[in-house]
Amino acid sequence: MKIASWNINSIRQRESHVLSWLERVQPDVLFLQEIKCTTEQFPALAFTGLGYKAEVHGQKAYNGVAVLSRVPFTTSHRTLPGLPEDDAQARYIEIEAAGITLIGIYLPNGNSGGEAGYAYKLAWMDRLAERIATLLENDHEVIITGDFNVCPEPQDLAPGALSANDALVRPETRARYRRMLWLGLTDAIRTLHPNSPVWTFYDYQAAAFERDSGLRIDHALLSPTLAERLLSAAPDKAERAKTQPSDHVPLLVEIS
DNA sequence: ATGCCGGGTCCTACCCGA
Numbered sequence: 544m545k546i547a548s549w550n551i552n553s554i555r556q557r558e559s560h561v562l563s564w565l566e567r568v569q570p571d572v573l574f575l576q577e578i579k580c581t582t583e584q585f586p587a588l589a590f591t592g593l594g595y596k597a598e599v600h601g602q603k604a605y606n607g608v609a610v611l612s613r614v615p616f617t618t619s620h621r622t623l624p625g626l627p628e629d630d631a632q633a634r635y636i637e638i639e640a641a642g643i644t645l646i647g648i649y650l651p652n653g654n655s656g657g658e659a660g661y662a663y664k665l666a667w668m669d670r671l672a673e674r675i676a677t678l679l680e681n682d683h684e685v686i687i688t689g690d691f692n693v694c695p696e697p698q699d700l701a702p703g704a705l706s707a708n709d710a711l712v713r714p715e716t717r718a719r720y721r722r723m724l725w726l727g728l729t730d731a732i733r734t735l736h737p738n739s740p741v742w743t744f745y746d747y748q749a750a751a752f753e754r755d756s757g758l759r760i761d762h763a764l765l766s767p768t769l770a771e772r773l774l775s776a777a778p779d780k781a782e783r784a785k786t787q788p789s790d791h792v793p794l795l796v797e798i799s
Numbered sequence: 800a801t802g803c804c805g806g807g808t809c810c811t812a813c814c815c816g817a
Contacts, residue, residue: 552805552806552816553805553806553807556805556806577806577816579806579807580807603807603808604806604807604808604814604815605806605807605814605815605816652815652816652817653817654801654816654817655814655815655816692816692817704817705817706801709817710817711817744817746802746803746804746816746817747802747803747804747805747806748800748802748803748804748805749800749803749804750803758817760817787805790804790805790806790816790817
């Protein structure tokens with residue numbers, strides 16, 4: 544089973560990129576983040592032709608997540624359980640397919656909106672850990688993938704790419720990421736690439752891609768029995784070299 | 800480089816991303 548994630552930075556700008564990537568890679572499930580459109584504006588029909596059914600949680604202008612699946616699935620949640628009822632940010636989608644709970648997230652960046660913006664990020668991470676704990680307590684097999692906006696460790700950012708107090712690397716951010724690992728989840732990409740730089744994002748500015756100056760902020764976390772079935776996990780760097788790319792590259796995880 | 804690009808929208812100067 545091939546499970547993928549991609550922060551696409553506007554699906555309307557990059558529909559053709561997604562279509563060609565689906566044709567080439569043939570994932571069973573692809574989670575998308577930052578679709579930057581409403582549910583109604585999402586080009587679901589374009590993917591139906593390739594055999595993918597879409598579930599979309601859109602929002603005007605910002606955020607927005609979706610999942611495309613060519614295997615049968617049911618949708619269990621479109622918002623992160625535990626968040627306030629009036630939270631309108633489209634950042635979470637959870638489905639059941641092939642006996643697995645699959646979660647796609649666009650975790651808040653936390654650098655805008657001052658301390659309140661950062662507190663929102665931390666609260667979101669707390670609710671996410673609670674959701675994962677509940678699923679694991681109920682013996683679900685779980686994969687959670689998406690744009691986490693977290694560089695888990697110092698080797699997860701190129702030298703000089705971020706300041707020490709950036710919300711992606713602050714100690715409180717990293718502590719909450721570690722808490723998810725300590726619940727029993729495995730970081731699929733780092734587990735299979737323990738000692739090499741792995742980037743999933745390259746800034747559009749200052750020729751970051753050409754300088755190989757990136758961040759590892761998109762992740763795939765697996766529950767224990769899924770981790771035992773892990774075959775491969777890697778970002779698809781070639782997508783970033785294409786014309787008008789997203790600033791993130793797709794991740795692909797393969798499970799036996 | 801606390802925004803150098805590249806999305807978005809109150810259509811055009813400004814907000815946001817990482």
